[in-house]
Amino acid sequence: MNQKSTGTQGAAAGDVLLKVNGLQKHFPIRKGMLQRQVGAVKAVDGIDFEVRSGETLGVVGESGCGKSTMGRLITRLLEPTAGTVEFEGRDITHLGVSGMRPMRRDVQMIFQDPYSSLNPRHTIGTIVGAPFRLQGVTPEGGIKKEVQRLLEVVGLNPEHYNRYPHEFSGGQRQRIGIARALALSPKLVIADEPVSALDVSIQAQVVNLLDDLQDELGLTYVIIAHDLSVVRHVSDRIAVMYLGKIVELADRSSLYRAPMHPYTKALLSAVPIPDPRRRSAKSERILLKGDVPSPIAPPSGCRFHTRCWKATRICTTQEPPLIELKPGQRVACHHPENAEDQAPQDTQLLSAAREAIELVPVGRDEAPAGQGAAAAEPATGSEGAAAEGTASGE
Amino acid sequence: MTELHKSGAAVGEVVDASPAPTAFLEVRDLKVHFPTDDGVVKSVDGLNFQLERGRTLGIVGESGSGKSVTSLGIMGLHTAGQYGKRRARISGEIWLDGTELLSADPDHVRKLRGREMAMIFQDPLSALHPYYTIGHQIVEAYRVHHDVDKKTARRRAVEMLDRVGIPQPDKRVDSYPHEFSGGMRQRAMIAMSLVNNPELLIADEPTTALDVTVQAQILDLIRDLQKEFGSAVIIITHDLGVVAELADDILVMYGGRCVERGPAEKVFYEPRHPYTWGLLGSMPRLDREQTDRLIPVKGSPPSLINLPSGCAFNPRCPYADVPKDNVTRTVRPELQEVGGRHWAACHMTQEQRERIWTEEIAPKL
Numbered sequence: 001m002n003q004k005s006t007g008t009q010g011a012a013a014g015d016v017l018l019k020v021n022g023l024q025k026h027f028p029i030r031k032g033m034l035q036r037q038v039g040a041v042k043a044v045d046g047i048d049f050e051v052r053s054g055e056t057l058g059v060v061g062e063s064g065c066g067k068s069t070m071g072r073l074i075t076r077l078l079e080p081t082a083g084t085v086e087f088e089g090r091d092i093t094h095l096g097v098s099g100m101r102p103m104r105r106d107v108q109m110i111f112q113d114p115y116s117s118l119n120p121r122h123t124i125g126t127i128v129g130a131p132f133r134l135q136g137v138t139p140e141g142g143i144k145k146e147v148q149r150l151l152e153v154v155g156l157n158p159e160h161y162n163r164y165p166h167e168f169s170g171g172q173r174q175r176i177g178i179a180r181a182l183a184l185s186p187k188l189v190i191a192d193e194p195v196s197a198l199d200v201s202i203q204a205q206v207v208n209l210l211d212d213l214q215d216e217l218g219l220t221y222v223i224i225a226h227d228l229s230v231v232r233h234v235s236d237r238i239a240v241m242y243l244g245k246i247v248e249l250a251d252r253s254s255l256y257r258a259p260m261h262p263y264t265k266a267l268l269s270a271v272p273i274p275d276p277r278r279r280s281a282k283s284e285r286i287l288l289k290g291d292v293p294s295p296i297a298p299p300s301g302c303r304f305h306t307r308c309w310k311a312t313r314i315c316t317t318q319e320p321p322l323i324e325l326k327p328g329q330r331v332a333c334h335h336p337e338n339a340e341d342q343a344p345q346d347t348q349l350l351s352a353a354r355e356a357i358e359l360v361p362v363g364r365d366e367a368p369a370g371q372g373a374a375a376a377e378p379a380t381g382s383e384g385a386a387a388e389g390t391a392s393g394e
Numbered sequence: 395m396t397e398l399h400k401s402g403a404a405v406g407e408v409v410d411a412s413p414a415p416t417a418f419l420e421v422r423d424l425k426v427h428f429p430t431d432d433g434v435v436k437s438v439d440g441l442n443f444q445l446e447r448g449r450t451l452g453i454v455g456e457s458g459s460g461k462s463v464t465s466l467g468i469m470g471l472h473t474a475g476q477y478g479k480r481r482a483r484i485s486g487e488i489w490l491d492g493t494e495l496l497s498a499d500p501d502h503v504r505k506l507r508g509r510e511m512a513m514i515f516q517d518p519l520s521a522l523h524p525y526y527t528i529g530h531q532i533v534e535a536y537r538v539h540h541d542v543d544k545k546t547a548r549r550r551a552v553e554m555l556d557r558v559g560i561p562q563p564d565k566r567v568d569s570y571p572h573e574f575s576g577g578m579r580q581r582a583m584i585a586m587s588l589v590n591n592p593e594l595l596i597a598d599e600p601t602t603a604l605d606v607t608v609q610a611q612i613l614d615l616i617r618d619l620q621k622e623f624g625s626a627v628i629i630i631t632h633d634l635g636v637v638a639e640l641a642d643d644i645l646v647m648y649g650g651r652c653v654e655r656g657p658a659e660k661v662f663y664e665p666r667h668p669y670t671w672g673l674l675g676s677m678p679r680l681d682r683e684q685t686d687r688l689i690p691v692k693g694s695p696p697s698l699i700n701l702p703s704g705c706a707f708n709p710r711c712p713y714a715d716v717p718k719d720n721v722t723r724t725v726r727p728e729l730q731e732v733g734g735r736h737w738a739a740c741h742m743t744q745e746q747r748e749r750i751w752t753e754e755i756a757p758k759l
Contacts, residue, residue, distance in 0.1 A: 062605040063576075169694045199456040200632055204676035204690030211687070228606065233678035233688070256680070270610035272635030273681045274674075276658040279639065287614060288607045290561075291575045 016089075017188055017220050018051040018074060023083035025069050029296065042295050043069040045244035046083070048322065051188065056214065056221040058235030058252075060228055060267070062292055066244040067224045071192045074222070075109050076100050087188070105135055108181040112193035114173030118165040124151070124176050125161040131183040150179040154209060171202035178209065185217065192224045207234060228271050232256055237328075240264045243295055243303040246322060250329035260325060260336040263304050266357070287358040302334065310335040311353040312346040415489050417444035418626055419468075419594055424486035426463050426472060433699040434483075437463040439650040441486075442729075445643075447593060450620065450627040452641030452658070454634060454673070456695050460650040461630045465596045468628075469513055470495055470503045490594065509539040512587035516599035518579035522571040528555070528582045529567035536589045554585040558615060577608035581615065588619060595620070596628045601636060613639055634677060638662060643735075646670050649696050649706035652729060656736030666738035666747050668711045671755045682759070689758060705741060713750060717741040 026040035044066040051057045059067045072078040074085050076092060084093045092103055108131075111117035118127055128147045132139060139146035148158035154175040165173055174194065181189055194210065195203040207230065213219055225231050231238060238255050240248040240263065248261040259265045266286045288307050293299055299306050305315040314334050322332040325339045334343040415422075426438040438460040445451050453461045466472055468490075472482040488495040490510060495503055515521040523531060532551035533544060540547070548567065555563035558581040571579055580600065587595060597616060601609040617640060620627050629640050637644055637658065644661040646654040646669065654667040665671055675689030693710040696702055704723040708714045714722045721741050729737040732744060740747060 062607060171694055199695065200634075201456060201672055201676045201691035202694060204688035205692070207678070208688055208690060226605065229678040229680045232680060232684070252684075267606060268680070270606045271680050272609070272613065272633065272639045274634040274638045274662065274677060274679060275681055276638045276641075276662050278681070285610060285614075287610055289611075291577055291608070 015053045016050045017053045017087070018222075019084075019086040019089075020047060020049050020074060021084045021086070023047050023070070023073055023085065024081045025066075025073055025078060026081045039296055042244050042298060044073060044080075045295075045298070047241075047244075047246045049239055049246060049249055051220060051222055053187070053220055054214075054218055055236040056223060056234055058231035058238040059222065059224045059241060060226060060231050060238060061241035062267075063226065064243075064292055064295060065241040066295070067226075067241050068192050070241070071109070071190045071222065071224050075107055075190050076103075077109075101135070105131075105137075105184040106187045108184070108186040108189050110174075110177050110181050110189060110191040110194045113197055114170055114177055115165075115197075117177055118173060120165055123162050123164055124156075124168075127165070127176060128179045128183060131180065135184060137184065146183075147179075150183060151176075153182070153213070154179045155205075169202075171198055171205060174198060174202075174206055175209065178206075178213070182213065182217070182219075186219070188220045188222070190222045190224070193226070194223065195230060196225065196227060203230070210234065228268060240267065243292060243298050245303060245332065246330075247304065247333070248329070248331045249322065250326075250331075254326065254329045258338040260329060260331040260339050261304075261333045262308050262310055262335075262337060265337055289356060289358065302332070305350070306352065307356050309353050309356040311350045311356070312343070312348055313350065314343045314346040316350070414492050414494075415444070417489070418447050418491055419445040420487075420489040421464075421468065422487040422489070424464065424467060424488065425484065426460070426467050427483040428481065429483065430699075435698045436650050436701065437698055438467065439701075441647075441650075441652055443645055443652070443655065445594075445626045445628065447626050448620070448624045449642045450629060450640050452637030452644045453628060453630045453647060454632065454637055454644060455647035456632060458695050458698060459647040460698075461647055462598050464647075465513065465598050465628060465630055468495070468594075468596065469507060469511060470500075505539070508535055508592070509590040510592055511594040511596065512590065512592035514580075514584055514587050514595065514597040514600045516602055518576070518583045518603075519571065521583055522579060524571055527568050527570055528574070532567075532582075532586045532589055535586050539590050550589060551585070554589050555582065558582070558585045558588075558619075559611070560585070576604055577611060580604060580608075580612055584612070584615065584619070588623065591623055592625060594626045594628070596630070598630045599632070600629070602631070602633070609636075616640065634662075634673060646673070649701050650698055651706065652737075652739070653707065654736075654738045655729070656733070656738075660733060660736045664733065664736075665751065666732045666736070666744075667707075667740050668713050668750075669707050670738075671751065672710070674759055675755065679759075685758070689755075705739075713742060713746075716746055716750075717743075 023044055024046055025044040026042050028037045029039040029041065030036065031038045047070065059070065061067045069078065073080050080093055084091055086092065087103060087107065092100065125144065125147055128150055129143045132143045148161055151158045151160065156172060156175050168176065195206050198206060211234065214221060223231065223234055232252060235252055237249065237251050239246045240261065242263050248255065248259065248264045255264065256268065259268055266288050269286045290307060293306055301317045302315040302320050305311040308315065312335065320332045320334050320342065322330050324330045325336060335341050421441055421443050424438055424441040428435040428437060441464060443451065453464065455461050467484060468488055472484055484496060486496065490506065529548060529551050532554060533547040536547045536550050552563045552567050555567055560566050560578060560581055574582060600616065601612050604612060613636065629637065631637055641658050644656065644658050645652050646661065646667065648669050654661060654665060654670050661670060665674065672691030676691060678688060691710050696706055702709050704725055705727050708722040727739040727741050729739045732738050
């Protein structure tokens with residue numbers, strides 16, 4: 001079981017590289033003079049998954065679902081409350097700082113904000129070379145040469161070795177962060193929202209770069225993001241998180257083609273599609289009402305039951321386990337979509353469920369015209385005239 | 395009385411100089427320049443567009459392309475006169491319902507702001523005042539323009555909160571912004587901007603700070619409200635998905651200028667500017683089969699102090715050498731009509747662009 005870490009080619013593609021079991025992180029809430037603990041923010045509340053060598057696991061969810069905390073737990077930047085993290089078969093859950101240091105070579109992180117994750121007083125040569133100095137590694141040909149090679153790998157000019165972070169644009173800074181993460185040729189790279197701070201055109205450059213590096217260096221990624229289209233583009237498998245739990249874990253095509261958890265379905269249907277013709281198409285959008293409940297006191301049973309349109313009594317009392325309903329697709333739901341009902345005896349919908357969502361036809365032109373004030377403007381009748389008017393005179 | 399007020403002396407002169415347009419909102423050759431120690435930042439450099447009531451214009455572009463500066467310019471928020479000298483140099487004309495705003499008396503514009511035109515900002519937490527309740531802020535916005543007592547205004551605030559979908563509005567009206575979630579704050583801000591039934595609503599990245607499920611709620615709300623109030627809406631965003639959902643017309647900005655403008659359908663299906671192609675190619679899309687690679691725009695956005703000569707996009711344009719005589723690097727292209735109500739600013743000929751789009755770009759998207 002104990003796989004010997006033998007350089008970068010340690011694990012063959014497909015082997016389990018990272019295994020997470022029942023991982024929890026509760027942040028205590030303290031109050032009063034004695035700082036007694038009065039509660040806890042259950043940021044991550046029992047999640048299990050595996051990451052195989054060479055794959056990309058995407059983690060999606062709304063803000064506050066615990067995806068970033070999860071990333072920090074598996075890189076051991078935060079101490080888990082419970083559960084285990086195994087890397088290459090070795091339990092690293094409670095390793096101390098010195099115990100973790102050799103592991104840091106193999107597990108690296110790319111941060112979201114390229115402005116706050118680079119020290120403004122250091123040159124990029126120092127920043128990208130820091131991992132070598134900290135680990136006491138001297139690469140062939142010296143640190144400077146290796147750093148310049150890395151800069152070239154991520155698409156920066158190696159001559160910029162002596163420049164400072166402020167001299168670079170956001171996209172270039174993100175490349176510096178990537179070069180730093182790659183310095184020690186890690187096996188696993190955790191990227192927390194690697195492109196969300198970047199402009200659209202730059203986003204695509206960085207996504208392509210991550211792709212190329214994976215092909216060239218055989219990297220394994222865990223990419224945390226809130227943008228479902230970016231996650232689909234980069235991931236092989238995807239975990240959907242809601243309030244500290246994984247509600248669905250599946251390979252990319254199954255998840256996007258036939259999502260089983262109602263939350264996944266709602267999340268996918270909420271993504272605005274860049275296609276104006278879709279507006280008049282007959283597709284419907286599931287509009288979840290309200291907000292995500294507080295992770296301090298998550299709902300009983302299934303955490304999604306307060307916003308779910310399929311919720312029945314069992315959902316309020318029993319927490320659905322994350323089970324494999326289809327090869328490669330694990331779902332935690334009593335009444336999944338696109339699969340057999342897990343609690344068929346329980347059919348009585350909760351009263352809240354009936355009002356949980358609104359199905360809106362995507363396309364405003366669909367709705368019956370002449371409803372109130374809309375008719376006051378030349379909206380329907382003189383469409384042509386209005387259209388002409390909008391056109392500017394040269 | 396109000397008529398008299400509207401045609402103040404300062405306004406009258408300009409009305410004579412150039413004919414008032416027929417469109418509800420017309421922006422003519424708008425320039426917003428900021429003098430800095432390093433040089434003049436030309437955030438907006440000659441922008442033209444028109445907008446009618448009941449229609450939605452989407453302004454798309456990357457950060458620094460001048461989208462927000464344009465909207466602040468229309469709202470008259472660059473020319474805060476009380477500090478003595480203007481921070482921004484603004485020229486051009488902005489006609490709102492027959493009134494030219496840039497040359498108008500600041501007091502007059504002040505009366506229009508909030509009533510005729512209102513704005514939804516990106517970050518509701520910094521746009522709402524943390525010391526006052528939501529209700530207080532809406533009541534204030536209402537009473538500035540309406541001579542009513544506090545009770546009536548409060549009723550109006552509750553009514554608006556209810557309209558934008560805040561549960562228990564009669565209770566939540568007394569909440570402070572920090573007691574609201576991000577989506578609810580954005581709803582409260584929409585309520586505040588719509589409390590005076592403005593005819594022009596400018597939404598500057600209204601959903602960028604929100605989660606995708608909340609974003610869907612807010613976009614839906616904006617769409618419904620527009621239908622109900624018949625206002626003209628300008629939506630500013632970098633997300634092509636959002637404009638596709640809402641906009642009738644799209645204006646693509648690059649380096650402070652408009653590079654392409656036209657009906658949403660045309661801009662998405664027959665784009666005629668390489669930058670628009672780049673934007674479309676940069677986006678991973680959920681509605682299409684998985685592609686292997688995105689087609690990004692190379693390089694990064696230009697500095698607004700030192701715009702590249704000629705076409706501002708030429709250093710990043712893969713087709714910069716298609717037109718002859720190096721014209722892309724020396725001559726700045728003007729907007730040319732490329733189809734019905736569809737303009738693009740590019741030196742390539744119509745045929746070249748049509749061919750490149752249909753043969754090289756479209757199949758890869």
